Amino acid sequence: xxxxxxxxxxxxxxxxxxxxxxxxxxxxxxxxxxxxxxxxxxxxxxxxxxxxxxxxxxxxxxxxxxxxxxxxxxxxxxxxxxxxxxxxxxxxxxxxxxxxxxxxxxxxxxxxxxxxxxxxxxxxxxxxxxxxxxxxxxxxxxxxxxxxxxxxxxxxxxxxxxxxxxxxxxxxxxxxxxxxxxxxxxxxxxxxxxxxxxxxxxxxxxxxxxxxxxxxxxxxxxxxxxxxxxxxxxxxxxxxxxxxxxxxxxxxxxxxxxxxxxxxxxxxxxxxxxxxxxxxxxxxxxxxxxxxxxxxxxxxxxxxxxxxxxxxxxxxxxxxxxxxxxxxxxxxxxxxxxxxxxxxxxxxxxxxxxxxxxxxx
Numbered sequence: 492x493x494x495x496x497x498x499x500x501x502x503x504x505x506x507x508x509x510x511x512x513x514x515x516x517x518x519x520x521x522x523x524x525x526x527x528x529x530x531x532x533x534x535x536x537x538x539x540x541x542x543x544x545x546x547x548x549x550x551x552x553x554x555x556x557x558x559x560x561x562x563x564x565x566x567x568x569x570x571x572x573x574x575x576x577x578x579x580x581x582x583x584x585x586x587x588x589x590x591x592x593x594x595x596x597x598x599x600x601x602x603x604x605x606x607x608x609x610x611x612x613x614x615x616x617x618x619x620x621x622x623x624x625x626x627x628x629x630x631x632x633x634x635x636x637x638x639x640x641x642x643x644x645x646x647x648x649x650x651x652x653x654x655x656x657x658x659x660x661x662x663x664x665x666x667x668x669x670x671x672x673x674x675x676x677x678x679x680x681x682x683x684x685x686x687x688x689x690x691x692x693x694x695x696x697x698x699x700x701x702x703x704x705x706x707x708x709x710x711x712x713x714x715x716x717x718x719x720x721x722x723x724x725x726x727x728x729x730x731x732x733x734x735x736x737x738x739x740x741x742x743x744x745x746x747x748x749x750x751x752x753x754x755x756x757x758x759x760x761x762x763x764x765x766x767x768x769x770x771x772x773x774x775x776x777x778x779x780x781x782x783x784x785x786x787x788x789x790x791x792x793x794x795x796x797x798x799x800x801x802x803x804x805x806x807x808x809x810x811x812x813x814x815x816x817x818x819x820x821x822x823x824x825x826x827x828x829x830x831x832x833x834x835x836x837x838x839x840x841x842x843x844x845x846x847x848x849x850x851x852x
Contacts, residue, residue: 494788494789495512495788495793496512497511497512497513497784497785497788497795497808497811498511498512498811498812499511499512500546501546501771501793501794503704503735503736503771504732504735504769504770505651505701505702505703505704505705505735506590506650506651506702506703506704506735507590507650509546509547509590509794510546510588510589511544511545511546511808511812512546512788512793512794512795513544513545513546513547513784513794513795513797513807513808513811514545514546514547514548514549514738514773514794514795514796514797515537515540515541515545515547515548515549515796515797515801516549516775516796516797516798516801517549517550517551517552517594517653517655517708518551518798518801518802519551519552519561519562519565519841520533520536520551520564520834520837520838520841521562521563521564521565521837521838521840521841522536522564522835522837522838523551523564523565523566523567524564525563525564526567526572527553527554527557527560527565527566527567527568527569527570527572527573528567528572528573528575528576529566529573529575529576529577529579529580530564532835532837532838533551533566533580534576534579534580534583535833535835536833536834536835536838537550537580537583537584538580538583538584538587539805539832539833540801540805540833541583541584541586541587541589542587542805542806543801543804543805543806543807543808543809544806544807544808544809544811544812545589545797545801545807545808546589546590546794546808547589547590547592547794548584548587548589548590548591548592549592549593549594549653550566550580550592550593550594551565551566551594552565552566552594552595552596552655552660553565553566553567553568553573553577553593553594553595553596553640553644554566554567554568554569554596554597554598555568555569555595555596555597555633555636555637555639555640556569556597556633556636557569557570557607558602558607558609558611558612559596559597559598559599559602559607559661560598560602560606560607561596561598561601561602561603561660562598562603562606563606564837568593568595568640568643568644569636569640571643573643574643574646574647577593577643577644577647577648577649578646578647578648581593581644581647581648581649582648585648585650590650590651590704591648591649591650592649592650592651592652592653592704592706593644593647593649593651593652593653594652594653594655594708595637595640595641595644595652595653595654595655596655596660597633597636597637597655597660597661597662598611598660598661599611599612599613599614599622599660599661599662599664600612600613600617600620600622600661600664600670601620601659601660604621610622610623611623612624612625612629612661613625613661613664613670614630614661614664614665614670614671614672614673614677614678615670615671615672615673615678617670624673627675627677630677630687633661633687634687634690634691634694635694637654637691637694637695638691638694638695638698640652641695641698641699641703641705642698642699645699645700645703650703650704651703651704651705651706651735652695652703652704652705652706653705653706653707653708653736653738654688654691654692654695654705654706654707654708655708656688656707656708656709657708657709657710657740658710658714658740659713659714662687662688662691663709663710663714663716664714665677665678665684665685665686665687665688666684666685666688666716666720666721666724667684667714667715667716668684668715668717668720669714669715670714670715671684681720681723681724684720685720685723685724685727688707688724689727689731692705692707692728692731692733692734693733696733704735704736705733705734705735706734706735706736706737706738707728707734707736707737707738708737708738708739708740709721709724709725709737709738709739709740710739710740710741710742711739711741711748711758711761711762712742712748712749712750712758713749717750718748718750718753718758718761722761722762722765725737725739725762725765726765728770729765729766729767729768729770730766730768732768732769734770735770735771736770736771736772736773736793736794737762737767737770737771737772737773738773738774738775738796739759739762739772739773739774739775740774740775740776741758741759741774741775741776742776742777743776743777744759744774744775744776744777744778744787744790744795745757745759745777745786745787745790746758746776748761757790759774759790759792760790763790763791763792771793771794772792772793773792773793773794773795773796774787774790774792774795774796775795775796775797775798778795778796778797778800779799779800779819780800780818780819781811781815781816781817781819784797784811785815799822799848800819802829802832802834802842803819803820803822803824803832804819804820804832805832805833807819822847822848823847823848823849823850824848824849824850825849825850826839826849829842829849
């Protein structure tokens, strides 16, 4: 079979067809209001990417509980007061023929106590972060709040949601045998540690319409994760016909695993060799140029996700469509350049924390 082109449409088991293989990564940008409601700055940033040709435009992580906030200026999905802003952005994304997806998130032990005004939570007490263990009832409430946030996203007009299970946030903490020391049905063996994720997905599928899209983001390393656990969970997700796409965040799409006994092949290959049935598999991690995007797609995946490249050029997909060999902008760039690309001063200040990204004039 010929390998797909980045400009080739992609269908899903539910929801609309994506016009190309470019997805916008869910990017922390610190631009929303303190109460989680959408700001004009975040609206402008996202709609520029939809207008720039991304086949799917995803929000930043939107927290499902007020106490699950992970960073200042984070978009919220934990209250009905957020629906108006979510509706505004979903409608604008769709006007540019881009699939509108809201990423749902809980930071868990990575919620700064001074930001949320209380002690952060974790599957188990965590001395390093000062997080306390969730009670059994609170775990059930987390599940309910992810589902409620998905219902809000659907009522706001999004085509679907992505469940954030990566990067050491709460659901990832449950998956980690190092961080999850629970003795109830949400801790212990691999099946139990995956339970909260699967209950959330099942609940969203039941609560939302038949055509509502569900995606999941996973990262297979760091934060005490074991590659075998994430491969096993991925195989379950591929086999259940509950989700439409899996977003694998790898930091570098061509890297080898950290675990020494798994080396000698790419980390990605552990997932592409699985039978994905009707689930679409995509990747993120150091895809910055047209050549890297083409190489990543050729690794037997269905789509690629751009983060840094999309910050630098809102219209990366359109530029690629015009000239597949275009030369993208290289870092560092000026603050004025980023402002012209739709980043507010808050976002630009956040990008200053990325080494070598913003040049000071």
